[in-house]
Amino acid sequence: MKEDMGLLSCISILFLVMDPFGNLPVIAGMVKGIPAHRVRRIMLREHLFALGLLFFFLFFGQFFLNLLGIQDPALGISGGIVLFLISVRMIFPAKGEGMFGDLPSGEPFFVPLATPLIVGPSAMTTVLILASKSDVRLWQLSLAIVAAWAASLAILYNAAAIARLLGERGVTAIERLMGMILTTIAVQMLLTGLAQFFGKAG
DSSP: OHHHHHHHHHHHHHHHHHOHHHHHHHHHHHTTTSOHHHHHHHHHHHHHHHHHHHHHHHHHHHHHHHHHTOOHHHHHHHHHHHHHHHHHHHHSOOTTOOTTOOOOOSSOBSBTIIIIIISOHHHHHHHHHHHHOTTSOHHHHHHHHHHHHHHHHHHHTTHHHHHHHHHHHHHHHHHHHHHHHHHHHHHHHHHHHHHHHHHHHO
16 A cells, blocks of 8 residues: 555656646647647657656666765755746746746757656656655656656647647646645655755754
8 A cells, every 4th residue: 555655646746747737838839830640749759758858867867866976865955946946937927938938939859848848857856856765666666657657648649629628727727736736745855855964964
């Protein structure tokens, strides 16, 4: 039961951080005017790029952290700060700006769709934080990454249709709700990182 809860927690956190509903209006606008069959190919291709990035950070992220001498408390604190800033922008977005600022026009290729939209710094940091936890097994996190990725793909694969169905207000309401949930997760990560730091310092 503990493993199931851990797996569900990892999936939920990664899904919230990837924020496919928050990306809906941005991505729908980016692919506007592109034939539907081409949009689906773009979504699949960009999600495959994003999945590769997530697994790269899962398997090699800790190596780079060790190389730079970054310890778990610092990772937890910085990750909490990043997630908090992202969640605040989800709740209170800057006027006339997407969550990651102005985006280039034209058909997306890797940037800005695969990253930083589908998988941004917060998602990469979250994978590193989860991988560093002793109670999270590699198979759990791998499965969580695939599950969250598949959910994002299912939503963004039909971005234009879902955006029309929910309407601007519906998409905005969902993004605000996810921002509120992500805020609590960010604060918990920050508090855990601080507790680890002061515990080691003590």
